[in-house]
Amino acid sequence: MSDFTANEMMTIAASRALTNEDVCFVGIGAPSAACNVARLTHAPDITLIYESGTIGTAPDVLPLSIGDGELCDTALTTVSVPEMFRYWLQGGRITIGFLGAAQLDKFGNINTTVIGDYHKPKVRLPGGGGAPEIASSCGEVYITMAQSKRGLVEKIDFYTSFGHGEGGDHRQRLGITTKGPTLLITDLAVWKPDPVTKEFTVVSMHPGVTREMVQETCGWEVKFAEKVEETPPPTELELKTLRDLKARTEAAHKGK
Amino acid sequence: MARFMPLDQAVRENLKDGDTAAFEGFTHLIPTAAAHEAIRQGFKDLTLIRMTPDLIYDQMVGMGMAKKLVFSYVGNPGVGLLRRVRDAVENGWPRSVEIEEHSHAAMANAYEAGAAGLPFAVFRGYRGAGLAEVNPNIKSITCPFTGEKLAAVPSVRPDVTFIHAQKADKKGNVLVEGIIGIQKEAVLAARRAVVTVEEVVDNFTGLHPNLCILPHWTITAIAVVPGGSHPSYTHGYYARDNASYLEWDEVSADRERFTAWMEENVIKAKPEDFAARVEKLRVAK
Numbered sequence: 001m002s003d004f005t006a007n008e009m010m011t012i013a014a015s016r017a018l019t020n021e022d023v024c025f026v027g028i029g030a031p032s033a034a035c036n037v038a039r040l041t042h043a044p045d046i047t048l049i050y051e052s053g054t055i056g057t058a059p060d061v062l063p064l065s066i067g068d069g070e071l072c073d074t075a076l077t078t079v080s081v082p083e084m085f086r087y088w089l090q091g092g093r094i095t096i097g098f099l100g101a102a103q104l105d106k107f108g109n110i111n112t113t114v115i116g117d118y119h120k121p122k123v124r125l126p127g128g129g130g131a132p133e134i135a136s137s138c139g140e141v142y143i144t145m146a147q148s149k150r151g152l153v154e155k156i157d158f159y160t161s162f163g164h165g166e167g168g169d170h171r172q173r174l175g176i177t178t179k180g181p182t183l184l185i186t187d188l189a190v191w192k193p194d195p196v197t198k199e200f201t202v203v204s205m206h207p208g209v210t211r212e213m214v215q216e217t218c219g220w221e222v223k224f225a226e227k228v229e230e231t232p233p234p235t236e237l238e239l240k241t242l243r244d245l246k247a248r249t250e251a252a253h254k255g256k
Numbered sequence: 257m258a259r260f261m262p263l264d265q266a267v268r269e270n271l272k273d274g275d276t277a278a279f280e281g282f283t284h285l286i287p288t289a290a291a292h293e294a295i296r297q298g299f300k301d302l303t304l305i306r307m308t309p310d311l312i313y314d315q316m317v318g319m320g321m322a323k324k325l326v327f328s329y330v331g332n333p334g335v336g337l338l339r340r341v342r343d344a345v346e347n348g349w350p351r352s353v354e355i356e357e358h359s360h361a362a363m364a365n366a367y368e369a370g371a372a373g374l375p376f377a378v379f380r381g382y383r384g385a386g387l388a389e390v391n392p393n394i395k396s397i398t399c400p401f402t403g404e405k406l407a408a409v410p411s412v413r414p415d416v417t418f419i420h421a422q423k424a425d426k427k428g429n430v431l432v433e434g435i436i437g438i439q440k441e442a443v444l445a446a447r448r449a450v451v452t453v454e455e456v457v458d459n460f461t462g463l464h465p466n467l468c469i470l471p472h473w474t475i476t477a478i479a480v481v482p483g484g485s486h487p488s489y490t491h492g493y494y495a496r497d498n499a500s501y502l503e504w505d506e507v508s509a510d511r512e513r514f515t516a517w518m519e520e521n522v523i524k525a526k527p528e529d530f531a532a533r534v535e536k537l538r539v540a541k
Contacts, residue, residue: 028333052283052435053436054435064335064496064498065333065501066283066333067282068498069434069435069489072434072491078434078436080437080438080440080441081307082364082365082367082368084364085360086365089361090361090381113386113387118390122346123337124330124337124346126336126337127328127330128328128360128385129329129359130361132361132381132382132385132387133359133380133381133382136381137380137381159384159385159386160385160386160387171384175383175405176384253498254499
């Protein structure tokens with residue numbers, strides 16, 4: 001087993017959560033890498049959907065945007081954006097929404113809109129795009145992001161996408177019938193919501209990671225499951241697939 | 257009825273100060289040439305609508321042309337933030353800009369409602385989302401049959417929509433293919449529609465019967481501008497210039513560098529310059 005980075009471990013651990021049967025709405029960035037590693041390793045029949053309307057896409061390089069030509073060229077079909085959001089997402093056809101976040105709280109609520117006050121923002125971020133409805137209409141939501149005290153915070157500045165709100169049955173109380181965030185994969189650990197409180201709890205730490213490392217890079221007091229597993233390290237195939245994909249992508253985005 | 261004309265005339269005849277305008281394109285087929293022509297003609301007080309206001313709205317906001325932005329994702333796709341929009345929102349440079357922010361689902365539904373002649377769009381959305389609290393145009397409505405509470409937003413009805421497309425035939429019918437985004441809805445929702453195309457062909461006979469074609473009587477003006485969506489792309493013609501999107505992140509980071517770039521690449525440039533910009537990105541037909 002060769003050396004690997006924490007970021008590679010994160011992408012690979014995230015890819016393992018996906019199966020051949022999944023119909024996955026893919027967010028750009030870290031989720032996109034994980035979804036395509038899954039497709040290129042253990043889940044060749046997974047359906048990947050990007051919000052530009054590409055259904056069943058199989059890009060050879062990671063797209064820079066959600067609408068790169070590569071996505072359309074390799075898709076089973078490409079539909080219009082209204083159709084994507086109405087028939088496919090709102091219609092309940094998508095099993096997993098895979099999102100990243102700028103800020104995340106322990107209940108899986110996501111902020112990608114502003115840092116600071118909405119009307120007088122300290123930093124104006126790009127905003128939600130498709131995420132508010134991805135978070136409520138997909139069967140369940142996976143989240144992947146690197147840990148930092150700025151990213152994993154006690155209180156997010158803006159509810160771009162609703163996770164479990166204040167925890168417990170908050171989703172049901174708002175009339176949301178889907179499961180919401182069921183998995184968080186960071187560069188240090190795999191987290192799952194507590195069945196009752198819905199607070200993210202560490203169920204597995206990546207090789208070499210300690211509880212202190214998880215806590216030091218997290219803005220809330222971390223809860224650990226009774227039995228914390230060790231995430232299996234990347235296999236040679238997983239690592240090679242990811243690195244090849246990244247190398248092809250980098251070459252392509254620089255204009256070859 | 258679509259009339260063929262040079263781009264400067266098409267923009268002059270169809271855009272006015274204070275208009276509500278949509279320059280649509282969902283990553284693909286972004287009407288950059290039309291936006292640059294609008295910048296050269298120096299319009300003011302525009303309300304700019306777009307799901308994904310990327311580089312061209314960053315440029316228009318940076319040039320002080322917009323009084324309001326209506327959008328659902330204000331980023332440089334895959335790269336990061338829009339720095340000119342940020343400067344306007346955070347610091348009011350070169351002027352402050354009012355924003356009306358939605359989700360993609362809301363904007364897509366709002367365009368569709370506009371095309372369908374409806375006053376508003378209804379959909380299942382915004383549940384638990386903070387935007388519903390800061391945007392007074394996000395309301396709710398109760399389904400009269402099931403009692404379910406659903407989100408409602410006003411339809412989008414631009415004064416004028418600009419899009420870029422692959423080709424027109426000689427009558428002025430327009431073909432859009434690949435990632436078709438919101439183009440059809442944006443054209444049908446607008447009072448006037450201006451289309452830039454890569455080329456004009458004799459006719460569309462013999463093509464697949466379900467292609468996305470906008471009949472000539474839905475379009476006001478067509479201008480032929482090869483390369484007109486660069487650094488975005490035109491499926492079947494040239495690839496996305498991802499390096500330019502990465503470069504924009506640096507150009508737009510600084511007010512002076514931005515202003516110099518705009519002078520050199522937009523103010524002093526012409527629609528005909530776009531063809532050369534895509535030369536190295538052309539794909540084999």
